[in-house]
Amino acid sequence: MLIPTSTHWGNYKIRTNSGRIAGIERYPIDTNPTPLAENLLAAQDANVRVKRPAVRRSYLDNPLKHSGELRGQEPFIEVSWDSALDLAANALQRVQQGSGNASIYGGSYGWSSAGRFHHAQSQIHRFLNAIGGYTRSLYSYSAGAGEVIVPHVLGMDFYEVMFQAPTLEDMVRNTKLVVCFGGLALKNTQVMSGGLGGHDAENRLRALADSGIQFVNISPIKEDLPAFLDSQWWPIKPCSDAALMLALAHTLVDEDLYDHAFVDQYTVGLDEFLPYLTGQTDGLAKDCEWAARICQIPAGHIRQLARRMAVELPMIGISWSLQRSEHGEQTYWLVTVLAALLGTHGLPGKGVSYGYGSIHNIGFAGRKLPNFPIAALPQGKRPINSYIPVARIADVLLAPGVPFAFNGEVVTPPKIDLIYWAGGNPYHHHQDLNRLTRAWFVPASIIVNEPFWTATARRADIVFPVTVPLEREDLGITPYDCHLTPMRQVVQPFGEARDDYQVFASLAERLGVKHKFTEGRSVRDWLQALYQQLRSSAKQKDVLLPSFDEFWSGEQFSVTEQVPECEFRLERFRRDPKAFPLATPSGKIEIFSRTIAKFDYLDCLGHPAWYDKTEMLGSPRSDTFPLHLISNQPRGRLHSQYDHGPASMATKVAGREQVCMHPKDALSRGLEAGDLVRIYNDRGACLAIVRTSIGIRTGVVELPTGAWYDPSGPDGLEVHGNPNVLTRDIGSSSLGQGTTAHSCLVEIERYTDGSPPVTVRMPPELQ
Numbered sequence: 001m002l003i004p005t006s007t008h009w010g011n012y013k014i015r016t017n018s019g020r021i022a023g024i025e026r027y028p029i030d031t032n033p034t035p036l037a038e039n040l041l042a043a044q045d046a047n048v049r050v051k052r053p054a055v056r057r058s059y060l061d062n063p064l065k066h067s068g069e070l071r072g073q074e075p076f077i078e079v080s081w082d083s084a085l086d087l088a089a090n091a092l093q094r095v096q097q098g099s100g101n102a103s104i105y106g107g108s109y110g111w112s113s114a115g116r117f118h119h120a121q122s123q124i125h126r127f128l129n130a131i132g133g134y135t136r137s138l139y140s141y142s143a144g145a146g147e148v149i150v151p152h153v154l155g156m157d158f159y160e161v162m163f164q165a166p167t168l169e170d171m172v173r174n175t176k177l178v179v180c181f182g183g184l185a186l187k188n189t190q191v192m193s194g195g196l197g198g199h200d201a202e203n204r205l206r207a208l209a210d211s212g213i214q215f216v217n218i219s220p221i222k223e224d225l226p227a228f229l230d231s232q233w234w235p236i237k238p239c240s241d242a243a244l245m246l247a248l249a250h251t252l253v254d255e256d257l258y259d260h261a262f263v264d265q266y267t268v269g270l271d272e273f274l275p276y277l278t279g280q281t282d283g284l285a286k287d288c289e290w291a292a293r294i295c296q297i298p299a300g301h302i303r304q305l306a307r308r309m310a311v312e313l314p315m316i317g318i319s320w321s322l323q324r325s326e327h328g329e330q331t332y333w334l335v336t337v338l339a340a341l342l343g344t345h346g347l348p349g350k351g352v353s354y355g356y357g358s359i360h361n362i363g364f365a366g367r368k369l370p371n372f373p374i375a376a377l378p379q380g381k382r383p384i385n386s387y388i389p390v391a392r393i394a395d396v397l398l399a400p401g402v403p404f405a406f407n408g409e410v411v412t413p414p415k416i417d418l419i420y421w422a423g424g425n426p427y428h429h430h431q432d433l434n435r436l437t438r439a440w441f442v443p444a445s446i447i448v449n450e451p452f453w454t455a456t457a458r459r460a461d462i463v464f465p466v467t468v469p470l471e472r473e474d475l476g477i478t479p480y481d482c483h484l485t486p487m488r489q490v491v492q493p494f495g496e497a498r499d500d501y502q503v504f505a506s507l508a509e510r511l512g513v514k515h516k517f518t519e520g521r522s523v524r525d526w527l528q529a530l531y532q533q534l535r536s537s538a539k540q541k542d543v544l545l546p547s548f549d550e551f552w553s554g555e556q557f558s559v560t561e562q563v564p565e566c567e568f569r570l571e572r573f574r575r576d577p578k579a580f581p582l583a584t585p586s587g588k589i590e591i592f593s594r595t596i597a598k599f600d601y602l603d604c605l606g607h608p609a610w611y612d613k614t615e616m617l618g619s620p621r622s623d624t625f626p627l628h629l630i631s632n633q634p635r636g637r638l639h640s641q642y643d644h645g646p647a648s649m650a651t652k653v654a655g656r657e658q659v660c661m662h663p664k665d666a667l668s669r670g671l672e673a674g675d676l677v678r679i680y681n682d683r684g685a686c687l688a689i690v691r692t693s694i695g696i697r698t699g700v701v702e703l704p705t706g707a708w709y710d711p712s713g714p715d716g717l718e719v720h721g722n723p724n725v726l727t728r729d730i731g732s733s734s735l736g737q738g739t740t741a742h743s744c745l746v747e748i749e750r751y752t753d754g755s756p757p758v759t760v761r762m763p764p765e766l767q
């Protein structure tokens, strides 16, 4: 029996045997299938699934008088659904009647699972709106700084511009050179939020290689660009790209190689930027010699690349990682300015691919995405307007009422008394986990819906066990891919797990808003209603979808043939800037932004600029912590999901994460491949196993994210290899307040105190 489903890493058919998941079948169009699929085989692992509702011991004893500091230290008591729901409803009610709904933090950031209806964030937001509102979060950990800067500069939503990336077909015809900041890692193209018909990034890139296109890989890690591409590797110093981009811009201007006509017609603000670029304002020309000192790329190379770019008019790719850092806004602004100087925005196969390859359909979807709105679970009206930039959660918990700047506004965060999380793992995604732990002590109640005993679930007061997609019904449909699939139930829910929808419906009932939340609909009713809505919006665009019954009983199908090729917004703007202006104040690309200038921020001026970094090779801090740690996305899983699954475990050694370092850096520390090491700085420490590679810049080490946080070693040492005990918790700038946790400075030494076991793949203490 084969049952169709969808995941953030592809659409599949699941084979079952006696009611158990027995195999994962791919579709024939999935030509470069990802090993991540195999992780689903571990979906029902009894060691890591939450089986019954569970409550932290002292919270159960007295929810009004318990110590938040014992979170993660105390055993859980398994209780009945009714008891747990009563406890949670009472906790919510206490906050409603006390400090008010703004004291409920329901930002609940996270990727949860594919599936349109059971999307955990939509579920929790709808529920919390129904009970009077909550403090929400804005933007993402993925791209917080980019999401704020790009609309100022390009007048487009970040996600719109990303999914309008130069296509492979256009590149084959028009492009000779691709310059990739942050590489183009095939591992990242395994993922596509909301589902994916087929992985074909590798085949398509091979076609680019065959057509003779050359690549420049500007990244501390060589393996970030597939080896089969014809490429030069520029092992840049992490966090220094803005300097390199400024020098490229400086050379284009200095040697008068830039496209005057494009700049005049399509941009504003070069005149305000030039005095900074040439050094008139600060006595420092941002020339190649200046940049070479910062990014350690020879000045001659930079100058040659600028000249080559002026002739060959490259496509420039920039990975999201470049903006998950201090002043991360600048790289996205500067890359836009570079393409403006080159006059390539809106030219087929040229311009910029924002987030090229960071997920599959950025750069690999062509010109076809659904041209009709994809129905979603309505989240209801927002009764209150309280929000924080998503990555500032620990600040908000630790310093309620202390105002901070954010994109021209001043956010004064409320005191948070209750956290409710569904569909995310802050003990995966947040930076500086030791600081998060201090912040996590603060609220009176923490409620988590989770299928798995993640570090976050282990640090909750009340844990509701929820289903994974294979245990329920859903629609595998997303605005970012042309494939639609039913997600039929494959197996029975594990233990006593229920859907998030059921959990929230039961809480809504206790709080007197059941009908407002459910509208009297069953899950199947909702699926039908959402599908009908989607079907009629498709019909308005002449895209014909099968009836619900036909869809539901079938498998993945594609609307690619029915969807027209779209003209990208920047192409239209280029074709007719008067008729199709950008939604910036000037209607043009803003090299200088009067709006941002008026915010008067010292860490984000009205034009793009270089700002010194506190954590970078060569900064004073690097005397103590001389290695720059990159914590990039893992090869064997999506973030922390299914960390216990076979594809994830295959990337570990002896059950622990591997840290990759250059053999020279290993040798100078007396280390070799396979050694157990302690990676540390003044924020924390973790263990990992050394892997060596000459494909990583000296002075840089790589420890991917996603190992389940396991501080069970001596004195709370993290024993599994989770980089977020090391990363730093500051915002990108007053503008974006995005996460800066992609990289940080560390030191590494041999670990000599035995070999503390990884414990997180076993259940917590249950009573």
Ligand SMILES: Nc1nc2c(c(=O)[nH]1)N[C@H]1C(S)=C(S)[C@@H](COP(=O)(O)OP(=O)(O)OC[C@H]3O[C@@H](n4cnc5c(=O)[nH]c(N)nc54)[C@H](O)[C@@H]3O)O[C@H]1N2
Pocket: 109, 110, 111, 112, 113, 118, 120, 141, 142, 143, 324, 421, 422, 423, 424, 425, 426, 428, 429, 430, 431, 449, 450, 451, 452, 454, 466, 467, 468, 469, 500, 631, 632, 633, 638, 639, 640, 641, 705, 723, 724, 727, 741, 742, 743
């Ligand atoms: N150091 C460092 N940190 C980073 C990054 C980095 O580059 N470096 N990258 C950041 C980025 S880009 C991101 S996007 C974040 C990702 O951070 P998250 O999105 O929080 O990470 P996930 O592991 O995907 O967490 C999803 C959780 O939802 C649970 N879940 C799945 N389906 C359901 C469901 O239906 N219902 C419920 N209730 N739960 C469900 C899963 O079990 C899992 O625990 O991490 C960020 N953190």
Ligand SMILES: Nc1nc2c(c(=O)[nH]1)N[C@H]1C(S)=C(S)[C@@H](COP(=O)(O)OP(=O)(O)OC[C@H]3O[C@@H](n4cnc5c(=O)[nH]c(N)nc54)[C@H](O)[C@@H]3O)O[C@H]1N2
Pocket: 141, 142, 143, 181, 182, 183, 185, 187, 188, 189, 190, 191, 218, 219, 220, 221, 224, 236, 237, 238, 239, 240, 241, 319, 320, 321, 322, 357, 358, 359, 630, 631, 632, 633, 634, 635, 636, 637, 638, 639, 742, 743
């Ligand atoms: N397999 C897999 N794929 C994923 C995910 C996953 O968890 N697993 N997560 C998905 C998500 S949510 C996101 S947001 C995207 C993230 O997409 P990205 O941000 O593009 O991915 P990362 O792997 O974090 O980083 C890519 C590379 O950037 C390089 N880099 C880091 N810092 C610098 C720098 O300062 N300068 C330069 N030039 N290069 C630098 C590093 O060498 C790193 O390997 O990935 C998505 N794809």
Ligand SMILES: [Mo]
Pocket: 141, 142, 143
């Ligand atoms: Mo992300």
